[in-house]
Amino acid sequence: MSTNSQRSGSQPAEQFTWAGMYARSAAEPKGLGRGKRGRYDFAVAYPDPGSLPLAGLLDGLKQAMDDEGGDLSLYANPQGYTPLREFVAAKLQRDRAINVTADDIILADGSSQPIHMVAETLLDPGDVVLTEDFVYAGTLNTLRRFRADLRGVATDEEGMIPAAIEEAITTASAEGKKPKFIYTVPTFQNPQGWTMTLPRRKALVALSQQYDVPILEDDCYVDLRYEGNDVTSLHSLDETGRVLYVASFSKIIAPGMRLGYLTGPRQFLEHAIGAKSGGSVNTFASWAVHRFSTTHLYSHIEEINDIQKDRRDAILDALDENFSGSGATWSRPQGGLFIWLQLPEHADLAAVRDDILEEYDVGYLPGPNFAPDGVSGKNCARLCFGYNQPDEIKEGIRRLATAFRAKGLIP
Structure with missing residues (x-):
């Protein structure tokens, strides 16, 4: 009730209703605010708070303010801060064998905005997009926002299975709906943790070229390698301009900086x-990340990888200790932030998630969150190990096993 209505004693004004006003293409409503986080938080891929390079970022920002502070009076280049784009181009050439210039880079808000840009640019309602059988939920939500027809492709520990990719392409094409593109997270895949092998990458690029279906390569976790050898990017294997590439500073500096980037053929970027x-x-x-990255990024990546390797090892040890003999299986990634846990087929981890969070203070995300059909994988869960300390990880996994046994999901 307004103050004027209260003072006059009049009846409150009838409130306008927005029902019936929303566009047919409007996003599905979501509750405001944020739900409870577990003390043992395996639900979200946060980094270790103690590893954030706060002093280095602040020093970089101070230096940039001294050097270029007057430029805050201007609206910046829509592609983003040029020196940072130059750094990204050099990093891509050094680390991913991607030969581009600063003019071929668009900086954006994390990796989510570039993926949104790709979807808005390419998708009409009903267009088919192929993804892995379980894949990053944020991208699935974006693709659903544009009413894409999402179709999961079978994977194994080496990545997307070429025969399954080809079958999905030919099936959709026979329906008159040739896939608009293939979305993949080929390195330390979210949520399954595997890394696509070089032969599988070559096969995927060959199929892309054979059937004229572009690829959107999401390489956000590639720097988080704890063991094993790097595998070159899909982009570097294609000389035809069919591969778009997105990555981010979120996992190697800080998610809250909200900085990522997109590269691809200029005709597409325009x-x-x-x-x-x-x-x-x-x-x-941009200023802070650029100044920090030019002098400290690679040493910082080494430091955070040492921290995250210890946490990866802690969660694997805890799973071995608490889940062996239960019928459960789990991935053993060489990097990244994710473990993919699979329980026996009868288990429904989606149904018990909220109860376990409330009763045991342990958070995780169930498999259907990552399924293109939104229902598969009820016996699966993604466990993120980046945030909690190793001793907390071990206690959290112990509690999770206790909870699953109490719910009758494992013996």
Whole structure:
């Protein structure tokens, strides 16, 4: 009730209703606020708070303010801060064998905005997009926002299975719906943890070229390698301009900086930048990340990988100790932030998730969150190991096993 209505004693004004006003293409409603986080939080891929390079970022920002502070009076280049784009181009050439220039880079808000830009640029309602059988939930939500027809492709520990990719392409094409693109997280896949092998990458690129279906390569976790050898990017294996590439500073500096990037053929980027809302990325964040990255990024990656390897090892040890003989299986990734846990087929981890969070203070995300059909994988869960200390990880996994046994999901 307004103050004027209260003072006059009049009846409150009838409130306008927004029902019936929403566009047919409007996003599905979501509750406001944030739900409870477990003390033992395996649900979200947060990094270790103690590993954030706060002093280095602040020093970099101070230096940039001294050097370029007056430029805050200007609206920045929509593609983003040029020196940071130059750094990204050099990093891609060094680390991923991707030969591009700063003009071929668009900086954006994390990796989510570039993926949104790709979807808005390419998708009409009903267009088929192929993904892994379980894949990053944020991208699935974006693709659903544009009413894509999502079709999961079978995978194993080496990545997407070439025969399954080809079958999915030919099936959709026979329906008159040739896939618009293939979305993949080929390195330390979210949520399954595997890394696509070089032969599988070559096979995927060959199928892309044979059937004229582009690829969207999401390489956000590639720097988080704890063991084994790097595998070159899909982008580097394609010389035809069919591969779009996105990555991010979120997991190697801080998610809260909200900085990622997109590269691809310029003819595509010229369309995609038109779908980029809000102009340039935040100048403060760009300055800080650029100054820090040019002098400290690679040593910082080594430091955080040592931390995360200890946590990866802690969660694997705890799973061995608490789940052996239960019928459960789990991935053993060489990097990244995710363990993919699979219980016997009868288990429904989605049904008990909220109860376990409330009763045992342990959080996880169930398999259907990552399924293109939204229902598969009820006996699966993604466990993130980046946030909690190793002793907390071990206690959290002990509690999770206790909870699953109490719910009758494992013996």
